[in-house]
Amino acid sequence: MIYFYQFVLSFFASASFGVLFNAPRKALASCGVTGAFGWLVFYACREAGMDLILATYLGAIALSMIAIFYSRHKRMPIIAFITCGIIPLVPGGLAYNAMRHVVLKDYMTALEYGFEAALISLAIAMGIISTEMIDQVLQAVRKKLKKERV
């Protein structure tokens, strides 16, 4: 039940960001689903006691798999789904917190938040890129197999 609740929340959060980013209207729902799946994987990993960075990485992998599926299915560039889909995972709050502590001259706390934000966004970027790379390799292999069969 709690998972369903989290799914609904992150679905609407991603879709609302889709409106801010002027996403194509027919892609809004799929943007929401992409974001919700990434968040669910992240949430489940966190509940299982996994490390924050690792959970983010797994969440990013999950959401980019969904995004690749949607980009094939709807024939749209993958960036539309990725940009909205990473919203729930993205360390915006941490970056804000880091800078707020800088302004309040609490430098040590600011550093802590800042490094965490950097690591989390690195994890998201690595998750997206590793999924894309695996997908490219799979496509190449599939093409090769097709050629050999002909």
Next chain:
Amino acid sequence: MSGELEVMEAPDKVLSEDFVRDVFYIAVNCGKMLLESGAETYRIEDTMLRIASSYGIENAQVFVTPTVIIFSMNDYALTQTVRIDERANNLEKIMSVNELSRRISAGLPLKRAISSLEKIHNTDFFPFWLVVLSGGAIGFLFLLLFDGTAADLPAAFIAGAGGVFIMEGIQRYTRVKFFTEFFAALYIAVVSIALVESGYGTMLDTIIIAGVMPLVPGVLITNAIREMIRGHLMAGVIKGAEAALTAIAIGAGVGLVFLLV
């Protein structure tokens, strides 16, 4: 290295100059629209080169950073530099340009490509009230995701919607991004503190974080690192600096209120 200069060979089949100029026009405009809509660097470079090569123009070179596009067709001695001042996320436009480039690769005639390029310029936007409303919804939803209490929901909604309203409102009059985010954050902090003081909210920090979520540069940071991993170091550094500046603006806006109260 032999030490000799590499001589570029002239193209085998010579295309008419008007044709080449039209292709150049299409490629540059597609790249410009993509960059202004916030596409990744590799997508822009790939699209421009693909358009050139699908009309039979080889040996084109392109260099893209978040502020400038340099595009050359070396065989025809054509080069143009395009300066980009404004960038915003507009996924609809990226999708339209992408579709156009797909059709061009599939063999769209040049004249029809130009006419559909001109149609892309006026893509629809979501109505302003819906954008503001979704800003409020973002505040509302992130408050719940951050385990806020139900009593704070109206405050988070007001803060989020107002922040987006101010940001989008100021953006129509000035181009200095720093101040739009600064004033939006300032407003969010003032409203949140006022609401908490008058008893309409309980957890001040959670309300403010939920309220600034629509402004915060989380996607920008992630995109910056993605660009760097892909090898576009310059684009990554520029986007990272932009993200840091945005975060400072928001932090300063909120921090100022905290210092004064």
